[in-house]
Amino acid sequence: MVNSNDFHYDLPDEAVAKHPVEPRRAARMLVRSKDGTLEDASFEHLPKALQSAGVDGLWANDTKVLHARILATKSTGGQLEVFLLAPIQGTAEQSLTRTDSVEWKAMVRNAKRWSDGTATAKGDRFLLNLERMDETADGVRCVRLTWTAHEPGLQGATFAEVLDDLGKTPLPPYMKRAAEDQDREDYQTVFALAPGSVAAPTAGLHYDAVLLGELASAGLPLNRLTLHVGAGTFKPLSEGAVMAHDMHAEQCVLTREAVQTMAKQRRRVATGTTTLRTMESMYWWALHWHVNGVWLDVLPQRCPYDSLTSHAAEWTDVNALEAILAHGPWDERDQLSFETQLMIVPGYRVRMVCGLVTNFHQPGSTLLCLVSAFVGMDAWKPLYRACLDQGYRFLSYGDGSLLWLRDPR
Numbered sequence: 001m002v003n004s005n006d007f008h009y010d011l012p013d014e015a016v017a018k019h020p021v022e023p024r025r026a027a028r029m030l031v032r033s034k035d036g037t038l039e040d041a042s043f044e045h046l047p048k049a050l051q052s053a054g055v056d057g058l059w060a061n062d063t064k065v066l067h068a069r070i071l072a073t074k075s076t077g078g079q080l081e082v083f084l085l086a087p088i089q090g091t092a093e094q095s096l097t098r099t100d101s102v103e104w105k106a107m108v109r110n111a112k113r114w115s116d117g118t119a120t121a122k123g124d125r126f127l128l129n130l131e132r133m134d135e136t137a138d139g140v141r142c143v144r145l146t147w148t149a150h151e152p153g154l155q156g157a158t159f160a161e162v163l164d165d166l167g168k169t170p171l172p173p174y175m176k177r178a179a180e181d182q183d184r185e186d187y188q189t190v191f192a193l194a195p196g197s198v199a200a201p202t203a204g205l206h207y208d209a210v211l212l213g214e215l216a217s218a219g220l221p222l223n224r225l226t227l228h229v230g231a232g233t234f235k236p237l238s239e240g241a242v243m244a245h246d247m248h249a250e251q252c253v254l255t256r257e258a259v260q261t262m263a264k265q266r267r268r269v270a271t272g273t274t275t276l277r278t279m280e281s282m283y284w285w286a287l288h289w290h291v292n293g294v295w296l297d298v299l300p301q302r303c304p305y306d307s308l309t310s311h312a313a314e315w316t317d318v319n320a321l322e323a324i325l326a327h328g329p330w331d332e333r334d335q336l337s338f339e340t341q342l343m344i345v346p347g348y349r350v351r352m353v354c355g356l357v358t359n360f361h362q363p364g365s366t367l368l369c370l371v372s373a374f375v376g377m378d379a380w381k382p383l384y385r386a387c388l389d390q391g392y393r394f395l396s397y398g399d400g401s402l403l404w405l406r407d408p409r
Contacts, residue, residue, distance in 0.1 A: 002346050004237035004245070007372065008363045009384055016174060017398035020186050024208040028392055028399040034406055036379060038386055041402075043206045046357070047218040049402055050269060055355065057265035058215060061201040061274045062224040064192035066092070067167025069179070072119035072130055080119045081109040082130060083170060085198060085231050088142055091251060091337075092196035092228060096160035101146040103133065107231065108141050123166030125154055160195060170198050172234060172396055174362065186397070194253065196228035202396040203272030203357050222271075223261055226253040227278045227340075236364045242345050245366065247301040249339040252278045256325065256334040263321040269355035269402075273367050276374075279352040280304075281340040286320035286328075287311060295329050301341040304348060317352050344370040346377045356403045360387060360394040376406050 021027050024043070031039040031049060041049070050058060068084040085105040087095040095102045108114065117132030126147050133142040147162045149155050169179040169187050179187075189204035191212070207215075212222055232248030262268070262279075270276040284303045289295050291311050304312075328336050343366065344350075356374055361367040372380040383401075392399045 002242045002369075002377070004239055004242055004364060006377070007237060007242075007365070007368045009381065011363055011394060012388075013176075015388060015392075015394045015398075017393035017395060018175060018177060020205060020397040021393075023210070024190075024206050025211040027206050029206075030383070030387055030392065030399070030401040032375060032379075032383060032401060032403045034404045036406075038383070040390065043211060043400065046211065046402065047214045047220065050215075050220055050355075051218050053267070053355065053404070055220065055267045055269050057223055057262065057268040058220045058271065059223045059225060059262075059268060059275050059279065059353075060189070060191065060204045060207070060271035061227050061229075061278065062189070062191055062193045063197040063201060063226050063228050063274075064195040065170065065188050065197050065200050066096075066195055067163045067169060067184070068198045069168040069170045070121050070128065070130070070166065071168060072121040072128070074114060074119045075116055078110070078113065080114060080130075082119075082143060083107040083109075083198070083231070084143075085140070088136070093194070096158060096163075096195055098159050099156050101144060102159050103142060103144050105136065105140045106143050108132075108143070111141060121166050123162070125150055125165045126157065126162045128162055128166060172199065174395060175397075191222060191224065193224070194226045194228070196226075196251070198231050199229045199233050200396065201227075201229060201272045201274045202359050203275075203400055205397070206357075206400055207271070223258060225258055225275065225278050227251070227274045228253075229274055233367070235366075236362070237366060237369065242369055243302065243305070243343065245343065247341040247343045247366065249298050249341050250274075251337055251339050252281060253335060253337045254282070254324075256330060259321055259324050259328075263318060263325065268353045269357060270353045271357045273356075273358055273361075273370050276350075276353060276356055276370070277340060277342050277344065280344065280350065281338075281342045282324060283315075283317060283320045283351045284308060284342065285338060285340075286323040287315050289327065290315065290319075290323055296338060298339040299342055301343040303342065312349075312351075320351075344373045346373045348373045350374060350405055354405050356405075357400060358403065359396065359398055359400045360384065360392060362395065371403070374405065375403055379406070
């Protein structure tokens, strides 16, 4: 049985990158071959590395990070920090277009001292009013937010405009510093399109306009899908068996064009763990439909390890993509969405990609658990030790790696 203690290592604070390198593509990139050989490179070498491996599809998550951290003032004059997690109802996209009020699940620092349940946050253009609501059934705090504009010409502004004015970049806690103005640009991929995440898909932070142009010239234009990253990405593995960990559901959004493109490709590389989880979720989501005749609203985390496993032997990635194209619940915009709780642990067989671009992750995290499933339980510790010894920079603003699947599809 795989235990959460299997994913711990000593990460010195000096190895945690507090700011990114410039330009982005200058970050170091460790390349791990299928046989375990390690090569030191940089992201400037990514196009050549993908070309030489016969890759015909590079995928990335185009979610956009919300300025979801709000510094508010209570009626007593005390400070309150509110970290927005997700709308209580509907999608982030729907909530961000509202022009009157919104209700969100949130983490609230100093919540016990929030006696009257009201607070305000002032930006350059808007005043935001926060009101504490009853907690959800599972104990999550909720807040109602309304806003007014400082000038008449700004009346009717959307919640997205309000967050852009007064929200702060939600840097991960391990940064151990306050967000700076430059983080609004740095903690966002250059190809971000769809607002809805409270954490960045950090592997994509290494791609800048120059690198994207070189990838396109190499016949590898960036293909996009969307997974809105939730705060659960920062939640460490629960003590004990890893499958006892409760994965939070995150929304995946796909376009018909993207799925059509994916179906034509045979050697795909995922940029980041969120992209890999989305692509692998597509496989199991479609297989569940094939077996049960129902498209799930939420794909459960144990799906690959329970009843569907016996049906997977004859179900290929192409079968899954063709099923989604022909029978998926497409809307009038030729999009579909579902939520995934998929958890990838050692022993999992990767179905959709042959390679993974990813950063170096926190000890005891679900992200490190996924990497160990990709390269093998016996391989991740030597890999991380080698990177620490060679001075690689870790976590969100750090360096990255290109990992080739040890056991190709």
